[in-house]
Amino acid sequence: MEDWRKDQEVLVMEGRIKVPYRWFAGEVGTRYLESLRDKGVFLGTRCPGCEKVYHIPRRHCPECFEECSQWVELGSSGTLESYTIVRRQHPQLSPLPVPYGYGIIRLEGADTGFLHLLGEFDDKELKVGDSVEAVFSDKREGNILDVKFFRPVKGVE
Amino acid sequence: MEAVAIVGAAMTRIERERKADGYADLVYEATRAALDDAGMSIDQIDNVVTVSNDFFDGRTISSMAIMDACGSYDKNVTTVEGDGTFGAFFGLMRVLSGSYGTTLVCAHHKGSESQMPLITNAMFDPIYARMLGIEAITSSALQARAYMTKYGISEEQCALVSVKNHGNAFKNPVAQLPLELTVEKVMSSPYIADPIKLLDCCPISDGASAIILATEERAKKITDKPVWAKGVAHCSTAYHLGDHELHDVSALEEAAKKAYSMAGIKDPAKEIDLVELYDAFTYMEPLWLEGLGFCEQGGGGKLTESGKTAAAGELPVNVSGGCLSGNPVLAAGLNRMIECALQIRGDAGEHQVDGVKTALAHGINGPCGQSHCVWVLGGEK
Ligand SMILES: [Zn+2]
Numbered sequence: 442m443e444d445w446r447k448d449q450e451v452l453v454m455e456g457r458i459k460v461p462y463r464w465f466a467g468e469v470g471t472r473y474l475e476s477l478r479d480k481g482v483f484l485g486t487r488c489p490g491c492e493k494v495y496h497i498p499r500r501h502c503p504e505c506f507e508e509c510s511q512w513v514e515l516g517s518s519g520t521l522e523s524y525t526i527v528r529r530q531h532p533q534l535s536p537l538p539v540p541y542g543y544g545i546i547r548l549e550g551a552d553t554g555f556l557h558l559l560g561e562f563d564d565k566e567l568k569v570g571d572s573v574e575a576v577f578s579d580k581r582e583g584n585i586l587d588v589k590f591f592r593p594v595k596g597v598e
Numbered sequence: 599m600e601a602v603a604i605v606g607a608a609m610t611r612i613e614r615e616r617k618a619d620g621y622a623d624l625v626y627e628a629t630r631a632a633l634d635d636a637g638m639s640i641d642q643i644d645n646v647v648t649v650s651n652d653f654f655d656g657r658t659i660s661s662m663a664i665m666d667a668c669g670s671y672d673k674n675v676t677t678v679e680g681d682g683t684f685g686a687f688f689g690l691m692r693v694l695s696g697s698y699g700t701t702l703v704c705a706h707h708k709g710s711e712s713q714m715p716l717i718t719n720a721m722f723d724p725i726y727a728r729m730l731g732i733e734a735i736t737s738s739a740l741q742a743r744a745y746m747t748k749y750g751i752s753e754e755q756c757a758l759v760s761v762k763n764h765g766n767a768f769k770n771p772v773a774q775l776p777l778e779l780t781v782e783k784v785m786s787s788p789y790i791a792d793p794i795k796l797l798d799c800c801p802i803s804d805g806a807s808a809i810i811l812a813t814e815e816r817a818k819k820i821t822d823k824p825v826w827a828k829g830v831a832h833c834s835t836a837y838h839l840g841d842h843e844l845h846d847v848s849a850l851e852e853a854a855k856k857a858y859s860m861a862g863i864k865d866p867a868k869e870i871d872l873v874e875l876y877d878a879f880t881y882m883e884p885l886w887l888e889g890l891g892f893c894e895q896g897g898g899g900k901l902t903e904s905g906k907t908a909a910a911g912e913l914p915v916n917v918s919g920g921c922l923s924g925n926p927v928l929a930a931g932l933n934r935m936i937e938c939a940l941q942i943r944g945d946a947g948e949h950q951v952d953g954v955k956t957a958l959a960h961g962i963n964g965p966c967g968q969s970h971c972v973w974v975l976g977g978e979k
Binding site for chain 2: 453458464466498502524526531534536544545546553554556558560568589597
């Protein structure tokens with residue numbers, strides 16, 4: 442078939458798959474997101490076996506394989522365990538104008554880190570171990586973006 | 599474990615955009631080439647394992663569309679959604695079950711047809727992570743930062759991996775992206791997500807690959823150069839980023855430990871002659887080398903600097919050019935196995951390393967290497 446296609450552009454079908462989904466936050470996710478929306482309070486769950494506090498909250502401890510039956514209120518600030526500053530991002534994905542950051546943040550009272558956005562930082566100053574605090578959105582809708590982003594706590598080394 | 603061998607192996611050229619070939623065309627090309635490599639006909643294949651991902655293909659039950667191309671008509675065929683190394687693991691189990699004398703494992707990928715960031719964003723949790731816009735590069739950047747901060751690995755040390763692997767690709771005729779680089783060139787390429795720069799990233803690729811596994815009895819009839827599966831294991835860890843520290847690669851350590859124990863390997867640095875690992879980003883090479891036990895934790899940067907991982911070094915790593923020089927996701931792990939098999943057989947052509955008796959192939963699944971699969975392959979049973 443090579444001779445035939447020598448001077449031919451191969452045809453391309455443009456398309457898009459549009460399928461609506463409804464992802465259920467479930468009982469645990471709903472309690473967590475409602476607390477963020479209504480009170481601005483982060484919640485975690487504690488495993489009765491290893492006492493580890495999971496944030497984001499988990500119904501089961503993946504290590505002990507037991508139910509995390511206890512809810513715990515966490516601080517709204519914590520430690521930056523890792524971060525990246527995004528210089529280029531697909532326009533459909535970018536929740537903030539570039540450059541913005543992602544961080545793994547361990548909130549006060551939690552034993553795990555969690556992923557969120559970073560804003561209002563000086564990109565030359567930012568480092569692992571920094572204290573960061575949550576900045577809440579003005580309009581909260583019951584999703585993870587009710588927290589606008591985390592920013593470095595001023596005056597704290 | 600009963601002896602099982604790779605008796606045929608082939609991959610297509612890896613290219614940025616294979617417009618003249620649809621998925622099925624690529625799968626046919628790889629399957630046909632693997633059969634030719636083994637000197638087999640399709641009716642000597644007892645069962646088939648395909649590897650694909652519906653999101654990448656833009657087609658639900660994506661495997662169904664390549665049933666003709668992998669020669670599976672009238673055969674038992676099943677699919678693994680994950681890296682090719684995991685597909686090969688399942689193929690091996692099917693041979694070990696005693697029900698099949700041979701298994702064909704094929705994998706395909708066309709990164710050119712979709713938009714990679716949108717697809718890798720969809721691997722994250724829709725409640726807690728997806729709307730943050732995180733995807734493969736930014737999540738890997740978080741892992742790179744955690745690793746580099748913990749052990750003082752420098753961006754220059756990571757850049758050396760890019761220089762080495764893109765340089766190796768010049769001798770591999772199927773590699774997509776041979777590049778003549780210097781550390782300075784890599785360092786001055788633009789940041790995508792700090793500390794990851796453009797030349798720290800694998801390209802977007804199209805390609806397919808296939809291997810044929812056989813029992814000892816069948817293997818001896820098919821080829822005089824069987825490549826034996828000496829040890830293999832895979833291991834998985836947390837899905838949510840932050841559940842464990844991102845520099846912690848205990849899932850890889852566990853998989854390696856099991857694979858080494860099966861293969862009777864006590865000191866991998868002494869007993870393994872060549873490594874092909876999943877270097878989607880430069881930092882992954884030193885990090886995975888640590889997890890595989892080739893140096894102590896945090897020693898991956900120095901190991902790279904020492905030159906030992908160069909093609910002519912004591913422990914050649916990604917002599918093919920690695921994923922950095924062509925990354926048809928899913929097929930990429932199977933390509934690592936195929937490269938090892940060709941090296942052991944002495945059939946790697948211009949990039950052949952002398953005296954490869956035992957080689958290690960590695961593949962990953964999930965964000966930041968949530969799962970790892972480790973294969974130890976050898977020329978002697
Ligand atoms: Zn527990």
